[in-house]
Amino acid sequence: MKPYEKILQRARELASKIIELRREFHQHPELALQEMNTAKRVKRVLKELGIETRMLVNGTGLVGRLKGGKSGKTLALRADIDALPIQEELDLPYKSENAGVMHACGHDAHAAMLLGAAMILCEMKKELTGNVVFIFQPAEETGEGAKKMVEEGALAGVDSIVAIHVNSSLSSGTFGYHCGPIMAAGDFFDVKITGKGGHGGMPHLAIDPIVIASIAISTLQTLVSREVDPIESAVLSICKMDAGGKAYNIIPDSANFGGTIRSLKPELREYLPKRIKEILDGIVPAMRGRYEFNLLERFPVTINDDRMTALVARVAGEILGKERVVDVKPLMGSEDFSYYLQKVPGVYAFLGTRNVEKGITYPHHHPRFDIDEGALSIGAGLNAVFALEYLRESER
Numbered sequence: 519m520k521p522y523e524k525i526l527q528r529a530r531e532l533a534s535k536i537i538e539l540r541r542e543f544h545q546h547p548e549l550a551l552q553e554m555n556t557a558k559r560v561k562r563v564l565k566e567l568g569i570e571t572r573m574l575v576n577g578t579g580l581v582g583r584l585k586g587g588k589s590g591k592t593l594a595l596r597a598d599i600d601a602l603p604i605q606e607e608l609d610l611p612y613k614s615e616n617a618g619v620m621h622a623c624g625h626d627a628h629a630a631m632l633l634g635a636a637m638i639l640c641e642m643k644k645e646l647t648g649n650v651v652f653i654f655q656p657a658e659e660t661g662e663g664a665k666k667m668v669e670e671g672a673l674a675g676v677d678s679i680v681a682i683h684v685n686s687s688l689s690s691g692t693f694g695y696h697c698g699p700i701m702a703a704g705d706f707f708d709v710k711i712t713g714k715g716g717h718g719g720m721p722h723l724a725i726d727p728i729v730i731a732s733i734a735i736s737t738l739q740t741l742v743s744r745e746v747d748p749i750e751s752a753v754l755s756i757c758k759m760d761a762g763g764k765a766y767n768i769i770p771d772s773a774n775f776g777g778t779i780r781s782l783k784p785e786l787r788e789y790l791p792k793r794i795k796e797i798l799d800g801i802v803p804a805m806r807g808r809y810e811f812n813l814l815e816r817f818p819v820t821i822n823d824d825r826m827t828a829l830v831a832r833v834a835g836e837i838l839g840k841e842r843v844v845d846v847k848p849l850m851g852s853e854d855f856s857y858y859l860q861k862v863p864g865v866y867a868f869l870g871t872r873n874v875e876k877g878i879t880y881p882h883h884h885p886r887f888d889i890d891e892g893a894l895s896i897g898a899g900l901n902a903v904f905a906l907e908y909l910r911e912s913e914r
């Protein structure tokens with residue numbers, strides 16, 4: 519019998535308990551930095567297990583610490599627990615009771631899977647050659663939670679970290695991993711172009727901010743197409759724009775636009791905003807305008823450690839079978855798990871929760887998003903085995 523057969527067996531036995539917890543979180547979703555009740559509920563479960571906890575980020579997050587029977591390294595397992603400002607459209611018996619708030623990214627599943635792993639690991643703590651830290655983090659969606667958790671000491675004494683995110687494009691129970699960058703750096707920016715308003719029929723008496731903004735936006739598109747190595751990945755999308763009022767014949771005073779810059783390399787993350795400014799510096803004054811540029815730095819690149827990635831891929835392959843473990847392409851979405859990975863080596867991986875037969879196919883952040891609950895005990899088991907194997911490997 520494989521050493522972790524017992525863990526998988528236990529995960530299967532706990533399946534209904536884990537599903538029940540997931541449904542409870544799903545029914546009572548809380549927005550970023552408001553997760554007090556979710557955090558309290560998590561704390562209660564950990565307390566029942568005899569795991570000591572510490573509340574962080576004003577009681578919206580917490581860390582639980584399980585001391586193993588033998589001394590060794592410490593692995594952190596992370597779940598994010600925040601929901602999104604979305605009105606749920608599915609008519610589930612455990613539908614969100616908070617109007618306009620929904621667990622549409624699967625963070626309810628993350629919390630439940632990690633609690634499942636805590637239950638399993640607690641039962642075998644004597645066998646653990648090291649410690650496990652359970653991180654329940656608020657505000658992933660806004661990119662604020664992980665940073666605050668790290669600042670408040672969530673990684674104290676932690677050697678490595680692992681996170682599993684459910685994934686609506688991988689079929690249920692499939693494990694997705696990738697070495698190196700897996701989630702993009704994602705930052706936002708706003709630009710305000712100021713010209714001089716006037717009559718639409720007499721443009722020579724005005725300074726038209728709309729034309730300046732149009733030329734600036736078109737030119738900014740050359741950053742990715744002409745300045746980034748075609749083998750590298752970067753995105754610059756202008757996602758909002760506003761100028762003028764209702765009139766067809768008034769040139770407005772100013773025009774605003776903004777968007778997002780994404781890349782898979784820290785160097786590009788620095789390079790692109792610098793070049794946006796330089797392009798604006800060239801174009802806007804040349805066209806007699808002025809501009810303000812405001813960069814909102816949000817997510818660093820999420821870079822998986824080679825050794826940790828190899829470990830989870832190997833273990834997942836042994837548990838699920840190699841055909842259910844896939845090397846996925848990096849995504850241009852962002853993750854604040856990157857803040858932990860700036861401090862300790864770790865890995866961020868995916869667990870498929872898509873189930874076409876059950877009609878569970880909607881993407882993350884969609885009002886009809888759902889997960890195949892059949893994958894939850896697999897996620898709990900994986901979390902537990904990752905901890906066990908990491909501690910065992912580090913001992914050698």
Ligand SMILES: [Zn+2]
Pocket residue numbers: 622623659882883
């Ligand atoms: Zn999300």
Ligand SMILES: [Zn+2]
Pocket residue numbers: 623624625658683
């Ligand atoms: Zn998410």
